[in-house]
Amino acid sequence: MQNNDILIRLRYALDIRDKDMVEIFKLGGVEVTRDEMRKILTKSKDTYEDEVDVEESEDHIKCNDEMLESFLNGFITFKRGPQPPRQEQSKSESTSEYSKDHINNMLLKKLKVALQLKTEDMLDILDDGGIIVSKGELGAILRKPGHRNYKECGDNFARKFLKGLVARYRG
Template sequence: MENNDILIRLRYALDLKNTEVVEIFKLGGLEFTKEEVIRILTKSNDDFDYEGETDESEGQLKINNRTLESFLNGLIVLKRGRQEPKPGQPERPEFSKESVNNILLKKLKIALSLTSEEMIDIFDMAGIRVTKGELGALLRKVGHKNYKECGDKFTRNFLKGLAIKYRG
């Protein structure tokens, strides 16, 4: 799954406006204009079956894993508030080297204050049965013996379940 698609689905699920997305990026440490956010959230012409008549320069602005992770960090700050670093802890969190899908699940769990049971219910709303053990494996750190990489299917269905939960 592309990072732009994840952001588009997340924005829809949480019913975020473009100005709120700009603010979330700012809280995550990145500056984007409203026009840039619109280009990020616009599906590229490749996604359509017909040939669009839009100018090439107006195409989609692709985001990388760090940009998506910064957005998720900003979402945590928006929903939960900024956490003061403990003594000896770095000011900014380091960017993770694990799968962007695993990071998405972890950071959404934190930002939305979800329990494991609530996350399982969200998967269930999307038609996926996930056990508590499977969910725990997805939320582990890379290198842990029970770590499991989260696939696109899980991510897509989790975002679908979020949309059902928050938008009805």
């Protein structure tokens, strides 16, 4: 699943307004104007693999992994407020442990923190999205990469979670 598609689905599921999207990007450390944000939230030609008549928008901006992670970090700050910096952590230690293969794991983990979801809440959201998982499976997905019980989250799993968020927050 493309990062732009994740942002589009997340924005719809949580009913985030344009000015709030710009603010969330800013809180994550990425300066984005309202027009640029709208260009990020347009679907690219790659999204429509089967449809031939879809034109590629020249105004489309591709969201990379760093931009998505910055947005999710800003979303945590937006929902929970700023956190005072810890003494042992410097500002330069902001390197991500997630690679392209682990972007869906990062999405679930950061949304869990931002929305203050408990494991049972996440299981209910996944159930609403049409997928039933055990606590153990969910725990494996939420672990750090490199842990012996870590499990990679697939695109379908992330899609079902975002679909469950729609059911929960939009009714």
